[in-house]
Amino acid sequence: MAQIELAPTFREERARSFWADLLIRLVREKPLGTVGGAIVLLLLLVGILANVLAPFGYNETYVGPRLAAPSPEHLLGCDQLGRDLLSRIIYGARVSTIVGLSVAGISVLISTFIGIICGYIGGKLDIIAQRFVDAWMCIPGLFLILTIMAVTGPGMVPVIVVLGIAYGIGQSRIVRSAVMGIKANTYLEAARAVGCSTGRILWKHVLPNVTAPIIVLFTITVGGAILTEATISFLGLGLPPPTPSWGGMLSEAGRRYMLMAPHLAVWPGLFLAIVVYGINMLGDAMRDLLDPRLRGGLGRYDVARKKLPK
C-alpha cells in the first residue's frame, strides 16, 4: 500500500525582518542595484572616514611638485597648488555626499508636502498653490543663486538651500501629477467612506502609492545636485575654493589643465560619474523592490510567453 504524502498546502516561513528581506532581495534579484548600493556605501564610508583615509590635508599646499603626475607618494598626482589629489578627492566624497543628500532631502520634503496636499485636495487650494509654484519656477535659478550668494557670500549653506528649494518646488509638480493619477482609485473612496481623516489618508494611503516616483526623484536629485553644483561652479557661483568639491575641481582646474595635466580632470570626473551612476542604480533597484504596485509578477511577458504551450 502506497503512502500518500500530504504536501502541505501552506508552508510556514519564519518571517524575515523588513530590512533583511529587502537586502536579500536586492542582492539576489538586482545585480546593478547591488553594485550601486556598494558604491553608495563606499562613498558614505569614505566621506565619514575622510580624515583617517586621506594621506594629506585637502588644503596642504606644495606637498608635491606642481601638477605632478601620479607617483608612489601621490597616487593620483598633485594639482596646480601642489596639493595631493587623492586627499582632495577623498574629502570631496564628503562634500559631495553632504551636498547631494542635503539638497535631495530638502527637495523631497518640499515636493512631497506640496505635491501630495495639492494633488489630493485639489480645488481652490490647488489652483492658488500652483500659481505660487508657477511663479517660483519662473524665477531663473541662476538669478536666485546669484542674489543669495551676493547677500550672504559664497558658501555651502546658500548653495544647498537654494538648490534644495529650487528642486523641491519644481518636483512638486511631478508628485502632484502622480497623486492626481491615483486620486480616482476605489481604495481612497473606501477610506473616505470609512471615515478616515484627510491626514491619515494622505499618510497611509496616498503616500505609499506615490513612493515610487518620489524615490526616483530622490535619487535623481542626489546626482543632479552634485552635477548642478559642478555646473554653477563653472560660472563661478559654486562652492568657494578651496573646498574640494569634485564638480569644482572639474570645472576649474580640470578644464584649464586638460592638456598639461589630464589627471586633474580624469579622476574627479571618473569618481563623479561612478558615484552618480551608483546612486541612480541603487535608486532604481530600491524602487523596483519597494513599490507596492510592482508586487506580484514581474510583468515580463516575453518570459511568460516562452512558458505558454506552443
Added chain:
Amino acid sequence: MRAYITRRLLLLIPTLLIVTIIVFCAVRFVPGSVIELMAAQIGEAENMEEAIQSIKHGLGLDVPIYVQYGRWLGGILTGNLGKSLWTGRSIGEEMLNRLPVSIELGILALITALLIALPIGIISAIRQDTATDYIGRSIAIFCISVPAFWLATLVVVYPSVWFGWTPAIQYIPILKDPVGNLKQFIIPAILMGMVMSGTTMRMTRTMMLEVLRQDYIRTAWAKGLKEGVVISRHALKNALIPVVTIVGMQLPILVGGAVIIETIFGLPGIGRYFVDALFQRDYPVISAINLVIATFVMLCNLAVDVTYAYLDPRVQYT
C-alpha cells in the same frame, strides 16, 4: 475645459506681475549695483561722489523704485522691452536675434533627448532585469553622470590637438546657410540632449513598469494581442503623464538657453545674454528676460496640465 484654460490664462497676469516685481526689486537691492560697476571703470575720477551721482542720473536710477517700475511696466505694455544700461541697445531687438539660437538649440536637444530616452526607457521596462535593460540603463545613466561642460570641453579641445579640427566658432544663421548652421548645432545639441535624456528615461521606465502590471494590460495579453500593440496602444498612454511633466519642465531650456553649451561653443543665445546681464547687473535686460521666461514657463505648465486631461480621462478639471 475651455473655461479652465481661460481661467488659467487670466491668472497668468497677476502671477507675472508678482514675479516681475519680485525680480525687479530684488536685483536692485543685491549688493554690487550697476552704478558702482560703472564707477569702477572710472576709478581715477577726481570726485567719485559726483561721478556716481552723474552715473545714477544718466541711468535713470535716481528716481524712487516704484517710479522706475511704473516706467518699465508702461514700456512693456507698449511693446518696448527697454534698453540695456550698458550698451544702450534695444533689448527687444537683441532678443529677436538671440531667441532663434536658443530655440533651435533647445528643439534639437529635446529631440535628441527624447530619441534616446523614450526607446531606452520603454525597452528597459519591457525587458526588465535582462542584459538589454542593464546596458540600456547604464548608457543612459552614464550620459547624465558626467557634467555637460566637461564633455563639451573634451569635444572642443582634444580634436584640435589630435586632428587639427575644432567646431566652427562663428555663428551661422539658419536662413543664411542651413547646412552650415545644422553642422554647427549638431554637436552642442547632442551633448545637451544626452544630458537631458537621463531623467526622462528613468521616469519613462518607472511608469512603464507600473503600468505593465495593471489588470487591463493583463487582459490585453490574455486576448492574445501582440506585444507591440499592447505597449503602444494600452501601456504608453497611461505611463506618459509624469513623463510629460518632465518634458514640460525641460521646455524652458528653449528660452532659458543653456549657458554652458553656449559659452563653450560660442553660440549667441539667451542663456549667455542672461548670465552676462546678471553679472553686470544690467537691470532692464534681467527684467525683460525674466518676463519672457516666466511667460513661457507658465504657458508650458498650462500646456502640460491640459495634456494630462487629454491623456488620462480620469483627470478632471472643474
Added chain:
Amino acid sequence: MTRRTFVVCLLILGLIAGLLSSSCAGGVKETVTVEKEKPAYGGILTIAAAADPPAFDDAVQPHYVTGTLKLTNDELWTGDWTKGIAGGHGTKECDWFTGGGLNRLEHKAGALAESWEIQGKDTIIFHLRKGVKWHNKPPTNGRELTAEDVVFSLKRQCTVPTAYFKRTYPKAAETTEITAPDPYTVVVKCKPEYFGDVITLIPDYMCIFPKDAVEQFGNMNDWKNSIGTGPFMLTEFVPGSVISYVRNPAYWEKNPIGPGKGDQLPYLDGIKTLIIPDESTADAAFRTGQLDILTCDWERAQQFLRMPQLKHVRYLDDYGQACIYMRTDKKDSPFADKRVRQAMWLAIDNKRILDEYYGGEGVLLKWPIMYFKEYAGAYVPLEQMPKAVQELFEYHPDKAKQLLTEAGYPNGFKAKIICYNQRAYMDPLQMVQDMLSKVGIQLEIEPKDYATFTSLIVRRAYDDMLFAFYSGIGTYFKAINYTGPGMYNGSYVDDPVLNRARDQMLAAYPDEAAVDKIHREMLPYLLEQAYVLALPASYNYRFWWPWVKNYSGEASVGYYNVLNYTKYIWIDQELKKSMQSK
C-alpha cells in the same frame, strides 16, 4: 605676387642687464623677425575677443571699453610705430606689447595732427594734417576732415554728461577751452594744474567724430552709424558672435618704415574679431589656425610653447591684481604701524610664490610699476634698492615675529581679507594665509562675487584688508596708487613725503626726465613703508602664426590704442594656405 625666399633671423634682444633684477626668471627673450620681403596686400586677420564691445562712442562709455574705435576712428596723436620694433627696422625704444597704458610724450607720433607746439603748461596748438578723408558713408560721404570736426569732438568730451573726461575730470573739463582759429589748426588752452590730465587725454585718448554725423544721429553709439577716418570700417556686428571690418581705401597713412615704406596703409583687406568667451575654445581655435593671434597667461602658454612653428613674445602687462591693501588709516588697527606692515611682508615668501605658484614665470617687483622698456627711466630694479627694501621681498619670518612683538602683537592678530571668488585670486591668497599663520597672523578670507567685490572697492568700504588690483602706469606722475582720495589708493595712504613727491611730479610734468628722477628717488621710500603688500606678477604671452608678417607681438601703439597695430601688418596668404593644408 609670389615670394619664394625668406630669411628668418632670430635675434635675442638682451635688455640692459642692470635693468633686470635677478627676480625675472632668466631675462626676457624676444623672437624678432626682421622683415626683408616686400609686403603683400590682401587677407583677413582673425583675432579673438572675450566679450562684446559695450559701446561705440567714447562719449557714452569710457574709451578703453570701446574695442572698435581705435580701428575706425583716429585721434590727434598715436604711438610712434617706428620707435618700436617695426618688423625689425624700428629703433626699438619701445615694445608696445602691453594692453594700452603706455603714455610717454617722447614716443608719440602725429595721427590727425601733423605737428604741434606745447607752450608752457597751458596751451597746445595742433596743426592738422591736410587731406584726411572721412569714410565714404552718409552723411560725410568722403569729405575732408577739418578743425571744426576736431573741436566739436573734443568739446563733446567736455560737455556731454556721460563723457569720460567730463565725468572723471569735471574741473579740467570745465576750464579747458578748445578753439579753431583756422580750418587746420586747433588750440587747446587749459589751467596749468590740469595740464597733465589734458595732455594725457585729449590728444591720444579722444576719438574724432564728424560733426554732421553726430548731430544727425544724436550719438555714435549705434554701430551701424560708425564713421571715422580710421584704417578700417565697421561692417558687421553680431552681438555675442563676430565683429567685421573692411579696409578703408582712402586712409591717409603711408607705411613709415621698412621694406614697405611709402605703401598705402592698411595692407589687410579686413579684420574679423570672433567673440569667444571661453578660454579653452579660444585656445583650440588658435591651435587649428582659425585665429591668427592669441594673447594668454603663462599657464595657457605652456601648451603653445611646445609648438615650434608658432612665434611668441613674453611680456608684462600693466594692469594687475595681487596687491594686498590694508586700512592704514585706522589709527587703532595694527596696519597703521609700519612695523606690522613690514612684518607681514617679511613673513610672505615672495620668491616661493613666484617659483612654485607661477612656475618662475614672473617678476617679484611689480608695484607700483613693473619694468617696461618705455618707462625704464622711472623704474628702479630690485638689486639697486636699499637693503631694507630688498629684505622685504625675501623671507624673514623671525624678523617678522620680532617686529610684531616690538609693535605690541607678540601673538599676532586676526584680520579679514576680502577677495574675488576666483581661482586666480584665491590660490595665491591661500599661500599667503598659510605663510602669515606661521607668524601668528590669522587671515580670514572672505570671497565675494565680482560685482559685490567691485562695489566694495569703489565705495572703499572694507574692514581690514583687500586683495585687489591697482592702476596702470600711464599716469604714473599722478601717483594715484598711493596718494589722494581716489579708488586706486586702496590702502588709504596719506603720507606727507609721498604727497610732496606727487606735487613735485605734477609740477615737473611734461618734462618726463625730471618726473622720472623724482619717481626713482621716491620709490625706495614708498616700498619701505610697506603700505601695500605686493605679490609677484606673472608674465603674459602673445602667440601668432608665422603667416602674420611685420608683427612682433604688439598690442597697442600708443595710449590705449588697442588693435591699431593691424594697419602695419600683412598676411602671407600662400604660407597660410600651405601650413593649414598640412
